[in-house]
Amino acid sequence: MTAQRIDGKALAEQVLAECAAKVQDLGRRGVRPGLAVILVGDNPASRAYIGNKVKACGRVGVHSQVHEFAAGTPQAEVIARVRALNADPAIHGILVQLPLPAGLDEAAILAEVAASKDVDGFHVINRGDLLGGHTRFPPCTPAGMMRMLEHAGVDLGGKHAVVVGRSNTVGKPMALLLLGRNATVTICTSKTVDLASHTRRADVLVVAVGRPGLVTGDMIKPGAIVLDVGINRTAEGRLVGDVDFASAEQVAGHITPVPGGVGPMTVAMLVVNTIEAAAG
Numbered sequence: 098m099t100a101q102r103i104d105g106k107a108l109a110e111q112v113l114a115e116c117a118a119k120v121q122d123l124g125r126r127g128v129r130p131g132l133a134v135i136l137v138g139d140n141p142a143s144r145a146y147i148g149n150k151v152k153a154c155g156r157v158g159v160h161s162q163v164h165e166f167a168a169g170t171p172q173a174e175v176i177a178r179v180r181a182l183n184a185d186p187a188i189h190g191i192l193v194q195l196p197l198p199a200g201l202d203e204a205a206i207l208a209e210v211a212a213s214k215d216v217d218g219f220h221v222i223n224r225g226d227l228l229g230g231h232t233r234f235p236p237c238t239p240a241g242m243m244r245m246l247e248h249a250g251v252d253l254g255g256k257h258a259v260v261v262g263r264s265n266t267v268g269k270p271m272a273l274l275l276l277g278r279n280a281t282v283t284i285c286t287s288k289t290v291d292l293a294s295h296t297r298r299a300d301v302l303v304v305a306v307g308r309p310g311l312v313t314g315d316m317i318k319p320g321a322i323v324l325d326v327g328i329n330r331t332a333e334g335r336l337v338g339d340v341d342f343a344s345a346e347q348v349a350g351h352i353t354p355v356p357g358g359v360g361p362m363t364v365a366m367l368v369v370n371t372i373e374a375a376a377g
């Protein structure tokens with residue numbers, strides 16, 4: 098059996114087309130959605146991600162601006178900019194690109210973003226709402242994966258979902274969103290004993306670790322839906338996920354490729370959240 102690929106690039110195009118129509122509607126009400134991105138330091142991966150986000154905004158008519166700071170910028174200066182953006186009526190969404198350089202307090206800076214402009218869904222209020230089962234701004238990567246599952250026609254009720262990785266940005270919020278859709282959820286971490294014994298029981302397997310080839314075909318239940326969040330660069334410069342695609346696609350029912358899977362959906366959901374923020 099060869100798994101059906103869930104084409105994140107194509108689905109993201111669909112989502113962005115819907116976004117463009119919504120931006121036009123808002124335009125008729127005199128509203129142009131605006132996104133501000135804060136980049137501190139010179140992490141090349143962050144720069145590339147921001148480039149994709151700015152490009153996607155431009156394609157659908159969302160205004161975007163990037164606020165760059167050198168790596169050694171004092172925390173107070175970054176916070177002052179966040180506060181200025183909170184007060185700027187032309188800006189509806191604020192994204193602080195993570196990771197921040199050492200020396201900056203990530204939690205303190207994220208807490209400064211107005212919850213109503215927190216399009217990444219990382220503010221404590223939005224995280225709390227997610228825990229309560231309802232959130233206006235679900236974090237973009239998990240939200241993108243939920244959209245992929247919906248598109249693939251997966252009914253999560255009663256399914257066993259296994260999430261490998263417990264980061265605040267991907268693993269934990271994904272587990273909560275799956276739970277909210279009545280999946281039975283297991284979360285695995287670096288301390289999990291016998292990872293394969295868990296992954297083999299997954300109807301839906303989400304892997305968000307950052308280790309190429311961590312999950313191989315023999316660790317996957319036949320017919321499972323596999324969502325690979327990992328983005329890793331090989332020594333030869335190739336982008337690969339956390340799942341060994343060649344062996345996994347022989348066993349899975351559905352699988353996301355890397356690149357062209359979860360990544361483009363993350364960008365699309367940021368645009369969705371920015372438009373939602375602008376819609377008020």
Ligand code: NAP
Nearest residue numbers: 238262263264267286287305306307326327328359360363
């Ligand atoms: P992270 O914050 O580094 O978290 C990694 C998680 O993996 C941790 O919870 C860690 O467990 C767990 N882990 C490490 N080794 C493990 C093992 N052997 N078995 C099971 N779990 C293990 O990473 P992240 O921010 O979630 O990102 C994960 C990957 O996704 C990275 O490659 C990142 O680049 C990528 N990513 C992609 C997108 C996208 O849009 N496609 C978005 C965000 C991130 P402990 O908590 O026990 O340390």
